[in-house]
Amino acid sequence: MVGVRSAAWRMGLWACAMWAALGAATARAEVVERTMTAGTEQRSFLLSRPSGATTPLPVVIALHGAGESAEGFMGYLGLEETAARNRFVAVYPQGIGRVWNDGRPAAMRLKAMLTPGDDVTFLVTLTQQLVAEGIADPNRIYMMGISNGGFMVERMACEHADLYAAFSVIMATAPANYREQCRPSRPVPIMFIHGTADPVIAWDGFWTPMGATLSAPDSAQLYAALNGCGESQVQDLPDLNRLDGTTVSVRRWEGCTPPGEVALYRVERGGHQSPARVKTTPELATVFLGLRNGDIDAGMESWALFSRHSLAPPTPVAAPAAVPLPARPPQKPRSSRAQAVQ
Template identity: 65%
Template sequence: MNLSVNGEARRYLLMTPDGVAGPAPVVIALHGAAQTPESFRAYFGLDEAAAAHGFVAVYPEGEGRVWNDGRPAAMRLKLVLRPGDDVAFLVALVRRLVADGIADPARIYLTGISNGGFMVQRMACEFADLFAAYSVIMATAPANYREECHPARAVPIQFIHGTADSVISYNGFWTPVGATLSAPDSARLYAVLDGCPPATRRELPDLDTSDGTTAVLRRWEGCRDGAAVELISIENGGHQSPARVDTRPDLATPFLGLRSRDIDAGEEVWRFMSAYGAPVVPPPRAAGKPLPPSSPLRSGKTAPKEAAKEAAKDAAKPAASADQRGIKTQ
């Protein structure tokens, strides 16, 4: 499907499992650099979780197959590939999904891998009230976020990262043009922003002893406004999204390190994010502008259905659909 944003034609795939009718929960998933929505969808394995749990999966495409995330320009290929106005695109996409009756505005979530994971964090910092919860895979926090990230509310956010990632280092890295935090420090950054108490730690079951990986969960609970932060560290995992379902990896993936099959990214993303409901999609506002104390967003509770219906009246544009492998594809 296509969406015009500031004069640019932007594209996205819409996957609705059989038997799911809108307004439904929606997970928007952002691809890594150089991927297409189609290749990302085949690699990520989110469709299986969508079918199992009854949510819609949406795969947008970054301009030039790259996202204009919150890192310094030289760290995100801007000098090579021209990214579009991705913030405006994602905001417009959310509004289209609500207006078309596809998305329940109280249950819209954002996840992404690598470059897409950095873009997830930009949206969490600048438009924290747009999505109910966030999940970041194979990406850490830009070091500049220690000064520049000012979310308008406590942000429920999940990190999944391999300790042997050779592309986006688990331990962070420094360059003359910018730096990233380690995966643990990235999670701690949001835990501090969310006012969380210390984390708990537990080892997850080693369900596939042949994959060369294990997983450890650190979780910060009891945060402000009912938020939580968690980090799943894939011990010995490479620059790979964990999956227990059958996927079609990109050709480059054999060179990116071990892929864990102890957990499944789609299932873990849904487990974490589905615990949260946000109020209706808010009207446009300046990024970082605080919400009023009376905003229902600060309660962490799902908005009433009547408010959701009002949000869907903003615009009405037709949605198209076709069937593919039992999943409606747009």
């Protein structure tokens, strides 16, 4: 059972600021809040679809962090401008209790305060629903998330790589038990964005009696190994915003088994914030979460990865037809007299 009602009234707090930042093109996207039944649960999500869309389009499913709402995350992430420019559908699911059941031990995901639902069933059912309604191109559905949502993205990559063409993990690393338990059904295109000064999800990983997480480099290396990748190369990106106190470099692994691809964006001195070209958070957030990079935009970088990948096998290129050699003209037989002279 699926219900629809406008979500515009719930976004009034940030709509004016986002209008100026995103421009008129983004304003043409139709945003609705929808409800659906997944398993035994009633769930909700925001659907931002390009106005006038009548055919299946690429879809990016974006998962909020712990304690956030779908509408608040939509404003924070700033994905709408990228969606408008590239004409894809953005979907913002809402976690029950504002948290995701990301596969980590309960104590590591604040279950004592925030109780999640059956999120794997929800996200799979949501994906199937978008395809059944003709909204999503089944070969071009992608998933990205921040913090708790980023851990949930990894769980879906490990358990349902057959449904999503590529993944983007922001401000999250890999649970240590994924070294034994994460076995995607195929090589996965995946990228990580992480700050070296993240005060919430440490760049170097952390250990507790309940469980541990890998460092950001080891997390990316885990997927590089799963994808059969070889060596990696590091590239420093331009410091476009010299006032934000951060810089970015990206490490890319080479020689991965197709369609596998792995990248790690290292935000030097970056905090627990998603990089964005457009400012969507108050200055006070820096005090608690650390610095936010403005050299790159998480949505734009994620789409750059997503746009290269599809679940559809590449169309084989037919070999050119062989061109027959021209027939040799028949030779005039020589007379017996001429043969005698020879």
